[in-house]
Amino acid sequence: MTRLADTRERYVAAFRTFAGNGAAGAPAWLKEMREAAIARFAELGFPTTKQEEWRFTSVAPIAETAFTLSRGRDTAHVTAQQLEPLCVGGLRAVRVVFVDGAFAPSLSAVAGLSRGVRAESLAAALERDPELARQHLARYAPYQASPFAALNTAFLCDGAFVYVPAGVEFDRPIELVFVATAGDEPTVSHPRSLVVVERGARATVVESYVALADGVYWTNAVTEVAVGDGARLELYRLQRESRQAYQVATTHAIQGRDSVLRLHPIALGGGLARHDVQTVLAGSGAELILNGFYLLHGSQHSDHHTVIDHAQPHCASHEFFNGIVGERAHGVFNGRIIVRPGAQRTDSKQTNNNLLLSTEARADSQPQLEIYADDVKCTHGSTVGPLDQTALYYLRSRGLSPETAAGMLTYGFAAEILGRMAHTELREELDRVVRARLADRSRGGRRA
Amino acid sequence: MTAKVLLEVKNLHAGIDGNEILRGVDLTVRAGEVHAIMGPNGSGKSTLAQVLAGNPAYTITTGSAQFLGKDLTALKPEERARDGLFLAFQYPVAIRGITNAYFLRSALNAIRKSRGQEELGPVEFMDGLEEKLKLIGWDDSYVSRPVNDGFSGGEKKRNEILQLAVLEPKLAILDETDSGLDIDALKTVAHTVDKLRRPDSATVLVTHYYRILTHIMPDYVHVLSGGRIVKSGGKDLALELEEKGYDWVRDKAPVA
Ligand SMILES: Nc1ncnc2c1ncn2[C@@H]1O[C@H](COP(=O)(O)OP(=O)(O)OP(=O)(O)O)[C@@H](O)[C@H]1O
Numbered sequence: 001m002t003r004l005a006d007t008r009e010r011y012v013a014a015f016r017t018f019a020g021n022g023a024a025g026a027p028a029w030l031k032e033m034r035e036a037a038i039a040r041f042a043e044l045g046f047p048t049t050k051q052e053e054w055r056f057t058s059v060a061p062i063a064e065t066a067f068t069l070s071r072g073r074d075t076a077h078v079t080a081q082q083l084e085p086l087c088v089g090g091l092r093a094v095r096v097v098f099v100d101g102a103f104a105p106s107l108s109a110v111a112g113l114s115r116g117v118r119a120e121s122l123a124a125a126l127e128r129d130p131e132l133a134r135q136h137l138a139r140y141a142p143y144q145a146s147p148f149a150a151l152n153t154a155f156l157c158d159g160a161f162v163y164v165p166a167g168v169e170f171d172r173p174i175e176l177v178f179v180a181t182a183g184d185e186p187t188v189s190h191p192r193s194l195v196v197v198e199r200g201a202r203a204t205v206v207e208s209y210v211a212l213a214d215g216v217y218w219t220n221a222v223t224e225v226a227v228g229d230g231a232r233l234e235l236y237r238l239q240r241e242s243r244q245a246y247q248v249a250t251t252h253a254i255q256g257r258d259s260v261l262r263l264h265p266i267a268l269g270g271g272l273a274r275h276d277v278q279t280v281l282a283g284s285g286a287e288l289i290l291n292g293f294y295l296l297h298g299s300q301h302s303d304h305h306t307v308i309d310h311a312q313p314h315c316a317s318h319e320f321f322n323g324i325v326g327e328r329a330h331g332v333f334n335g336r337i338i339v340r341p342g343a344q345r346t347d348s349k350q351t352n353n354n355l356l357l358s359t360e361a362r363a364d365s366q367p368q369l370e371i372y373a374d375d376v377k378c379t380h381g382s383t384v385g386p387l388d389q390t391a392l393y394y395l396r397s398r399g400l401s402p403e404t405a406a407g408m409l410t411y412g413f414a415a416e417i418l419g420r421m422a423h424t425e426l427r428e429e430l431d432r433v434v435r436a437r438l439a440d441r442s443r444g445g446r447r448a
Numbered sequence: 449m450t451a452k453v454l455l456e457v458k459n460l461h462a463g464i465d466g467n468e469i470l471r472g473v474d475l476t477v478r479a480g481e482v483h484a485i486m487g488p489n490g491s492g493k494s495t496l497a498q499v500l501a502g503n504p505a506y507t508i509t510t511g512s513a514q515f516l517g518k519d520l521t522a523l524k525p526e527e528r529a530r531d532g533l534f535l536a537f538q539y540p541v542a543i544r545g546i547t548n549a550y551f552l553r554s555a556l557n558a559i560r561k562s563r564g565q566e567e568l569g570p571v572e573f574m575d576g577l578e579e580k581l582k583l584i585g586w587d588d589s590y591v592s593r594p595v596n597d598g599f600s601g602g603e604k605k606r607n608e609i610l611q612l613a614v615l616e617p618k619l620a621i622l623d624e625t626d627s628g629l630d631i632d633a634l635k636t637v638a639h640t641v642d643k644l645r646r647p648d649s650a651t652v653l654v655t656h657y658y659r660i661l662t663h664i665m666p667d668y669v670h671v672l673s674g675g676r677i678v679k680s681g682g683k684d685l686a687l688e689l690e691e692k693g694y695d696w697v698r699d700k701a702p703v704a
């Protein structure tokens with residue numbers, strides 16, 4: 001077993017190499033930020049299960065694997081035909097594709113952007129217009145608090161940049177596809193994305209992580225999201241990494257006055273996955289729908305930690321997370337809701353329902369409310385358990401076989417979440433994916 | 449009476465978690481009939497209904513129940529439904545994520561399939577559903593909502609009747625479907641149930657109120673008390689119960 005101190009040194013050494021070659025051309029402020037971030041990572045190191053935030057999720061397998069930094073291998077070996085079935089954004093989508101962390105222009109389709117809307121690689125944005133990126137980068141996902149955000153920031157070099165200027169209602173979905181090719185040796189990529197929807201603008205963004213092959217790799221993603229005053233963003237995040245892959249991800253969002261963010265984190269893949277979602281309702285009247293779903297089989301482990309920070313009055317947050325956990329899989333949900341002093345008239349609702357499909361499946365659900373204002377409405381509820389016997393019987397009493405009834409109830413856990421998705425093509429595609437997997441599993445299949 | 453016997457219950461004893469609740473129920477229901485079962489809270493009305501529908505939580509200890517000449521106890525709940533038995537639940541269950549339309553079509557198709565009939569596609573099904581919705585006075589919005597999820601108490605009851613209308617059973621047992629309905633809803637529901645009656649079907653109404661019986665005329669009224677039918681009579685018995693309560697008919701036998 002690797003000593004944890006060695007692990008840190010390995011990343012620091014890798015950083016020195018990285019800072020020495022590939023990343024040398026960056027602006028000074030970015031170089032400084034990377035230096036500060038690697039220093040912070042060296043202090044923090046990888047978390048252990050002794051830390052409350054990581055109680056149910058051991059990242060030892062990640063710490064112990066000697067990942068090499070993915071240098072964005074030649075992207076030419078990935079074809080559009082391979083990619084096509086993994087895309088969910090629909091025919092009209094603008095597409096920005098990354099292969100093993102590196103922008104793949106030949107696979108991307110960004111034609112027809114108008115009115116100042118940008119969907120491109122962050123590297124390009126940093127080169128062309130560094131000030132715009134600088135206004136937002138590392139402002140919402142501070143690397144001081146998390147070793148993973150620190151590592152991502154230290155190795156920050158590419159990812160997606162989406163920018164919808166004030167007042168622009170952009171109606172084509174913007175699909176960001178992060179493809180892993182899973183080579184022979186374990187690699188790590190640190191995609192860093194920035195989604196900025198300015199005042200009064202509207203957008204739909206799909207952030208999708210997919211794999212072309214099974215294999216061990218690690219995606220350490222950070223996405224920062226800024227939703228301006230009165231803006232509206234529908235953000236889908238679809239995690240379909242390989243079954244042997246690791247994904248640690250952070251989504252940090254900040255919302256302005258009267259803005260609406262509808263965030264849909266869907267986790268279907270990965271062997272070990274952790275997603276931290278933090279949103280700050282930073283302007284009064286803001287509304288958040290956090291609508292998540294995880295479907296786990298085999299020995300998959302998926303952990304969602306969400307923090308909804310009501311910093312201003314008159315905001316609403318409705319959080320719904322459903323999980324279907326089968327075989328020996330383990331789902332973890334931790335939902336923290338903070339209502340700051342003065343955030344009166346907060347309306348917050350949280351539910352997390354976990355369906356266990358086998359006796360070995362496990363789910364841990366922890367709501368955490370921290371309320372420092374008195375005139376608020378906060379409710380939460382969580383369930384963990386097998387199929388409801390009364391519901392099964394109810395369906396059977398209408399003529400459905402026990403298998404059909406069980407399938408229907410199980411699918412309902414997914415359908416409830418999918419039903420809140422406004423993007424029809426994406427919803428229908430996801431619906432097909434989920435149904436196929438559930439049907440396959442109930443037949444005893446092993447396909448992902 | 450020469451009409452066909454649909455349901456024949458004899459000396460039925462049944463219970464739950466080791467507690468005997470039904471202590472010798474006898475009941476015969478023939479085609480074309482309407483029976484009302486009344487009785488105090490906790491007397492076993494829902495237990496009888498659930499036992500007949502095949503709720504696996506209940507155990508039958510002695511006695512028999514036959515539906516269309518078949519031993520009910522040998523049939524699974526879904527088989528009973530496919531044979532034409534329907535129970536409107538006193539407490540309908542919410543099914544998250546599954547729309548009413550999808551649920552209704554699946555149920556109807558499961559039943560049709562078991563009878564060798566062709567299954568209905570979504571479009572065909574929706575065509576037929578329109579008419580049933582009209583019967584119960586609902587618009588389309590209710591069928592695209594998840595089954596009973598977030599429905600009010602009265603809406604859940606009405607949804608049971610929508611299922612009844614779609615599935616067209618031979619024997620409908622309605623467990624307090626009239627409770628929790630406002631006056632207009634009660635009228636609509638009662639009217640629907642009455643309209644759905646066929647010469648070859650029968651209805652068993654479990655109720656606490658005389659009111660619904662003014663819309664659906666019962667042929668027989670039974671009083672269930674202490675797990676037994678302690679009195680049977682015609683429609684007038686219901687009126688008498690409404691006025692006098694149950695004390696005068698209550699089962700005087702010591703509780704086991
Ligand atoms: N799991 C259980 N264990 C023990 N007793 C039970 C259980 N479930 C129900 N009972 C009891 O069985 C009795 C009959 O219940 P049932 O629901 O059949 O009554 P009911 O006649 O339908 O009453 P109501 O008019 O209130 O609907 C009640 O006394 C009830 O408390």
Ligand SMILES: [Mg+2]
Pocket residue numbers: 493494495538623624
């Ligand atoms: Mg009852």
